[in-house]
Amino acid sequence: MWRKVSAILIPSLVAFGILAYMLWRVWDDLMVTIAHIHPLYLAFAVLICALAWVMRGWRYQAILGGLTVRLGLTFSTACILLSQTANLIVPARLGDLVRIFILKHEGLATYSQGVSSLIVERIFDVVTIALLGLLALPFVIATPEWFLPLIVIPIVGGAAFAIFLLLTGNRHSENKYLGIFYSMLTEVRAASLSMRSAFVLGSSSIGIWLMDVLVCAVIVMMFDESLPFMVIMLAIVIGNLVKAVPITPGGVGTYEFALVITFELAGMAPATATVIAVIDHLVKNLVTLAGGIVSLYYFGDWSVSLMKHSFWSGLSKEELSES
Template sequence: MLKRISAIVLPTLIAVGILAYMFYRVWDDLLLTLEHIVLPYLFLAIIVCLAAWVLRGARYRYILQGLNIDETLGFSTACIFVSQTANLVVPARLGDLVRMLILKHEDDATYSQGFSSIVVERIFDVLMVAVLGLLALPFVLNVPDWFITVIVLPIAVGGAFFAFLLFSGRLSSENKYLGILLRMLDEVRTASLHPRALAVLSISSLLIWIIDVLVCVAVVLMFQETIPFAVIVLAIVVGNLVKAVPLTPGGVGTYELALALTFELAGTAAATATLIAVVDHLIKNMVTLVGGVASIYYFGDWSVALMRRAFHKEITVEESFGE
């Protein structure tokens, strides 16, 4: 029980601590900054964010088709919504396990297929957001060295993974667990490692991240700030790469800190940079939450019980792979 509580409380305390520190250092300027917001840009940001979700659903549908799981755009989008909603409260991105259980329930897909679909999605997400950051770097002056490391490292790791993926096709094993691993690698390779899949998944992933950047652009305009587009791109890239390390549920705290620091380096006032970062992430998380609730109703009563188990941390890795 103590171990379970610490796994929940510690990441939450880290998130709350980071946000509290960010607000504390700019508290005197916050109200002044809030007085100058332009609300129509808030609604624009929400609409743009919804467009990103539809594209995410289309990409995930394509991944599932590569694994011989044929579903509708509505299903694939709802599937991501539910798992990402779980990730807002479940540490270490264990909410992704919900998606595997949905696929098992609705399509009788194996847990291996479910996990492989998530791996493909995550690889292209991390790799393409890093590529976007690499494209933005030449247009931003005085970039800290650690920014470059954060961007280049995923590209190097992603390249190494694809090289290993090619090589793994030659491997075989009689061991049960190695056999499961090799089967998942084969599924990942089938769904992603051929010319058409590489093109579709790379282009769609880049578009998803560009739309994610446009959400932040709308938030910047809402606060009547002028921040170079390349700086906003870099902030979103660094924020999401930092968030990929699951220190807090949904990356809350770490994402905002990365964005605010990037904006401050570009000369934005600390209070404004903090509010832009917090509002940007709040919009994205609220759209995720509303979409997740709607998706639970879309799937039906059984998904309510599934989410309840996820929120009470009753879904385990062992259960999800106990085929």
């Protein structure tokens, strides 16, 4: 029991410690900065964020379509929102597994197809973010040395994985586990490497992440800050690439820290940079949480049991099959 509690408690304390330090160092100026918050800008940011989630649902629908899994836009969006809500609490992005069990519970996909869909989505997300970062990097002067490898490594890794998929072809094995591995490679290839799927998933991924940047740009405007769009884009890129390393639940603390570093490099005052980073992540997480709660009602009582098991039982297949 203590091991399960500590798995959530320790990363949460790390996140709280990072945020507490960031707020403490600019506390004197923080209250003055917060006074500039305008509800209209916040409403606009929330609307953009909500639309981005619908776009994510549409992209996930397209990914599963490549695996011959058919589902509606509402279902796919709710599926993503519920799993991302779990990620706000569960460390190491284990909340993504919720999606696999939702698809299995509804008889829409096998476990293998669920895992394959997550792999495709994650690759397109990380590579798209990195490419946007590479585009924005020249617009920020004196960036830390670790920015470049953080951006380049996902691009190289994504390209290497695509080449690997093309070279492996359709392989089979009598070994059970190797057979599952080859089957998943075939599924990932089918969902992502055709001309149509690559275009649809690539263009939608760019749209999703530009909307994510736009949310932050609206919040920057709320504080009457003049910051180039490319700088904001680089900040969001670095924040999400750092957040991809599952140190804290939902990347809380590490995401804000990365944004503040980038904003300060562009000449923004530390207090303003901190409050913008915190509000940006708060808006995105609250929209996710609200969508997750609505999704619980959409899926029904069994999804509540699913979420409970995901937090306390490590997503055991045996227990979840009873849900």
